[in-house]
Amino acid sequence: xxxxxRHASRHVILALAAxxxxxxxxxxxxxxxxxxxxxxxxxxxxxFWNHIYGFTRATGIHPTLIRLPxxxxxxxxxxxxxxxxxxxxxxxxxxxxxxxxxxxxxxFSARAMGRRAGIATLYLAALCPFTANYVASPLTETPTLFCxxxxxxALLRYAETPAYNGWFWxxxxxxxxxxxxxxxxxxxxxxxxxxxxxxxxxxxxPSRSLKMALACTLLTLVPFFVWTVRNAITMHVFQPLAPxxxxxxxxxxxxxxxxxxxxxxxxxxxxxxxxxxxxxxPIDPNLLPSRAFDDPQQKLETSRLFAEYNKTQVMSPTLSxxxxxxxxxxxxxxxxxxxxxxxxxxxxxMWLRPRTEALWIELRWWEYGHHPAETIFSWCYGALxxxxxxxxxxxxxxxxxxxPVMLGYVVARCLLLLTLETPESRYTLECFPIxxxxxxxxxxxxxxxxxxxxxxxxxxxxx
Numbered sequence: 001x002x003x004x005x006r007h008a009s010r011h012v013i014l015a016l017a018a019x020x021x022x023x024x025x026x027x028x029x030x031x032x033x034x035x036x037x038x039x040x041x042x043x044x045x046x047x048f049w050n051h052i053y054g055f056t057r058a059t060g061i062h063p064t065l066i067r068l069p070x071x072x073x074x075x076x077x078x079x080x081x082x083x084x085x086x087x088x089x090x091x092x093x094x095x096x097x098x099x100x101x102x103x104x105x106x107x108f109s110a111r112a113m114g115r116r117a118g119i120a121t122l123y124l125a126a127l128c129p130f131t132a133n134y135v136a137s138p139l140t141e142t143p144t145l146f147c148x149x150x151x152x153x154a155l156l157r158y159a160e161t162p163a164y165n166g167w168f169w170x171x172x173x174x175x176x177x178x179x180x181x182x183x184x185x186x187x188x189x190x191x192x193x194x195x196x197x198x199x200x201x202x203x204x205x206p207s208r209s210l211k212m213a214l215a216c217t218l219l220t221l222v223p224f225f226v227w228t229v230r231n232a233i234t235m236h237v238f239q240p241l242a243p244x245x246x247x248x249x250x251x252x253x254x255x256x257x258x259x260x261x262x263x264x265x266x267x268x269x270x271x272x273x274x275x276x277x278x279x280x281x282p283i284d285p286n287l288l289p290s291r292a293f294d295d296p297q298q299k300l301e302t303s304r305l306f307a308e309y310n311k312t313q314v315m316s317p318t319l320s321x322x323x324x325x326x327x328x329x330x331x332x333x334x335x336x337x338x339x340x341x342x343x344x345x346x347x348x349x350m351w352l353r354p355r356t357e358a359l360w361i362e363l364r365w366w367e368y369g370h371h372p373a374e375t376i377f378s379w380c381y382g383a384l385x386x387x388x389x390x391x392x393x394x395x396x397x398x399x400x401x402x403x404p405v406m407l408g409y410v411v412a413r414c415l416l417l418l419t420l421e422t423p424e425s426r427y428t429l430e431c432f433p434i435x436x437x438x439x440x441x442x443x444x445x446x447x448x449x450x451x452x453x454x455x456x457x458x459x460x461x462x463x
Contacts, residue, residue, distance in 0.1 A: 011119045012103075012106075015126040016099055018126060018127060022126075022127060023095040023132050026136040027092070027095065030360065033138055036139060040071050040075055041075055041079075041138070042055055042056065045076075047069070065242060065248060065249075068182060068183065070181035071140045071143065078090045078093060095135045097143060097146050098135050098145065101131075101142075101433065104153045105149050105152070105440075106119070106125065106440075108121075109121035109437055112400060112401040116444035117440045118444070119444065120444035124440055125433075128388070128436070130355045130385065133359065140182050141430075144182065144430055145429070147175075147178035147185070148174070148178065148434075152402070152433065154168075154170035155171060155199070155405065159199035159200055161203070162196075164212070172216055174192075175189040175216070180227075183242050187413055190409075190412060191409045191412065193213050193216055195405045196212065197209050197210055200213075224241070245258075254278070254317070254323075255320065255324065256320035256325070257324070259323075260330075264291050264292040264330070264342070265342070266289075268349060269363050269364055272363055273287045274287060274288065279314050282310045282313060283306055283309065294329070294334075305322050346417070346418075347417055350427050351389070352386065355425045355429075356377075362374050365378035391439035391443065392434070395437075395441035397442075398442070400437065403438075406434040407434075409431070410431050413431060
């Protein structure tokens with residue numbers, strides 16, 4: 001990173017300035033402070049000012065465990081400095097944090113592949129609208145991306161001189177805080193901790209390398225020990241992370257309904273129009289795609305169940321069981337569709353759908369006759385996303401240091417996403433730091449003689 005600042009300062013200043021303006025533009029025109037953002041804000045207020053990690057109800061403040069405390073902690077610190085409920089400084093902080101992410105990724109590429117790759121990575125990351133867009137939303141995405149970038153850069157530096165130094169502690173922080181932000185953040189530790197052992201072993205004895213990796217693991221688990229004990233004492237359950245369906249103990253989960261959605265859902269539009277409207281909003285069965293029915297009888301039964309739901313707008317256990325029976329029929333009719341085809345379609349939607357979910361773009365963006373300008377913009381956004389992915393795929397052909405670690409993270413994340421019934425493009429956003437690095441390798445080429453390699457022993461290094 002310092003190398004880029006010394007030898008490519010003009011590019012660094014230009015890229016960061018352009019990136020900062022892009023983020024300010026999103027903050028000004030597309031701020032989104034609703035939904036989960038307000039949930040995190042309420043948790044932060046009650047935790048720091050009422051000393052209860054929970055939600056305010058008519059009967060008082062009730063403790064909860066549906067969200068991990070990493071992001072509420074960040075909000076609470078900002079609220080303490082700038083005022084409770086003031087999200088503007090939070091968004092400004094996220095803009096700075098996201099630019100730091102860009103610098104870390106550029107520093108990684110520069111040390112691993114050379115100056116040109118570092119500059120290319122910096123521009124790709126700083127000018128990417130997909131990651132910049134989430135700076136304008138008080139959500140976990142921006143700090144998660146920072147943890148991933150910090151973890152990769154710290155791993156590279158740690159592999160150079162394995163010791164209990166600053167980079168070791170940076171690894172501890174990035175792994176631990178990523179997992180405290182969201183449950184899937186634990187995937188970062190899943191790939192970085194084994195890499196600590198593998199890449200440090202050639203420089204120190206295998207036994208010492210193993211001890212340091214184990215030490216990192218134990219240190220990253222300390223916050224989760226505290227969180228687990230708190231949940232056991234306060235909520236009377238064993239819950240080291242957060243529950244999959246974001247439910248508190250004894251809260252009803254309509255598993256039959258969820259399984260039925262999983263038997264046909266393949267796109268984000270269905271998630272927003274159907275899945276998220278339960279409970280509390282009416283649902284129009286005409287919005288269902290044709291793949292939601294195998295025969296006319298199923299369609300009639302589905303319409304009947306929706307009519308019952310719309311009377312109360314509550315997914316009762318009886319209704320959930322009815323949807324569960326429909327799901328079972330559909331699974332028996334085509335198990336391959338349920339277990340293979342639909343999960344792959346959902347994963348493809350998360351990777352390839354135009355990333356307009358945080359913009360004021362129509363949900364059904366492909367209906368050209370209703371909103372031609374938004375449809376054209378969405379196609380352009382989708383094409384830009386595809387360009388990033390194709391560049392990264394081309395960059396994989398280069399011999400990039402730590403490539404197995406980065407690819408391992410992407411594969412692990414994709415395997416996890418295959419289990420979800422609700423596809424959202426933001427779930428693949430955490431892979432973009434790696435996309436930027438590989439795309440930078442494609443544009444910048446492998447190492448150059450003006451930048452000495454710092455790749456660990458046994459890995460590729462520039463000639």
